[in-house]
Amino acid sequence: MMVDYWPFIVILVAGWLATDFWRWLGVVAGNRLQEGSEALHWVRAVATALVMAVTAKLVVFPTGVLEASPLWLRLVAASLGFAAFLVAGQRVLVGVVVPLAILGAGLLWL
Secondary structure (H helix, E strand, O other): OHHHHHHHHHHHHHHHHHHHHHHHHHHHHHHHOOOOOHHHHHHHHHHHHHHHHHHHHHHHOOOHHHHHOOHHHHHHHHHHHHHHHHHOOOOHHHHHHHHHHHHHHHHHHO
């Protein structure tokens, strides 16, 4: 009976060990960083760059239903959404709702 489940147990333990080490290392290192330190600024910059890279990939190379939408529509929605985000005082809700509304309207119009 246990023979049937051993691959899943190995996968769970190996996955836990591989990720948990880095989480604990992040906690230990994070507790030693000062709020205004260069290292923390670098970490924030790298995290922001990674999020923006994923966002750009999703806009330029979408999957699913958005794959059929024109690139210009996705770029216009993203650009106007970002502008609305800045004008609204960097409110995340505005930065999400505005491009979705523009993209939805554009898809209905096409």
